[in-house]
Amino acid sequence: MASDDGDPLETGQPPDGDAHRARLPIQTVRELYEVHSRELLAFLVGVLRDGHAADEVAQAAFARLMEVGHEARAETIKGWLFKVGFHEAMAFRRRQALQGKTLKNYTVRRDPLLANETVHDELVRREDVAKLKELLAELPPDQQHVVRQRMYEGKTFAVIADELNVPLGTVLTRMRLAMEKLQKWWKRDAYPT
């Protein structure tokens, strides 16, 4: 961030000094939204485990971008945006805790990932599903089995290990090997840098 007088993103106060520069043009905000909104949304779903909440927080992050985004350097704008999103997500958690929803849900035994339909559509591309199905079929059966049990049946690794009568480490290794292969494809073909 450009300001040394306290991070305006965290304080929510108008920046001082040269921070009185003009806000980011709407067109710039729109372009940043096009480029980063999906990834930010996915990140926030991971932090909050709730599509509705993540959507709300992502909107708040972009609202902050419009207010004080001109304080950030262009080359670090993505990191800036994610940092704001993370802080907004933490604030959201605290509000939830104050409203009676225990923080323990987030920190100890986290709820399963929740995505409303809109968020799911935003994050899941049909062509990615087709490709991933092909890759899944190429995995060894023991890895496919663990992926299915964890991702679809929703069983924990400990339960899967118990059912297969194998050590927990074996199940984790199978899952890890499967995810490595899928992630390599992801990095290479789906979302190359």
Place this chain on the structure above:
Amino acid sequence: MTGSFDQTPNGDSLNWLAVQYVLGELSESELLAFEERLETDLAVCEAVAAAVRLTFILQVAVADSPVVPAFATNPPRVLPDATVHSFKTTPRGSWLVLAGATTAAAVLLAAMSLGPASSPSTQLARVDRSASELVSLWRTGSAVAELDIDDADVELAESGTEVAVPDWLFAAVSLEQSNAAGNSTDERQEN
């Protein structure tokens, strides 16, 4: 995407940690340490985003894929003796059932064939005789001429529409035929 499964300097794997974070598999201390990194490291944030998207896509893809049994971990079990024994008895049991059913059917047919020859003293015997008459007319090809068939029925037959016959009707006819066969036998014994 800057994260990978390559080992990071502190020995863990960023993307694997992100997957575990997203799946809720980290311990409390691991979780807190990981979230500290989220605040300062964009690569960690990107890894979480990628893990979420991959998880969602995987959930859809897995749901749409055939189930693969874990052969490598579930060797075929050796069935206990008692189970094997029960398998041996099953075919013999089915042969007994089949033989019983065949015998019952033969008895029923024999009784039906005797039906028309018996005295038409009962209502049930008349039903049998009407049936045999119908078969006779049908064989000679004069059924349509002799029987009073409604036009609607003819249209239905020609349309090829399948007529659903309720189970209770089959049960009732079977019962009547059984009773008729029983009556015929009684009458023969009386004679």
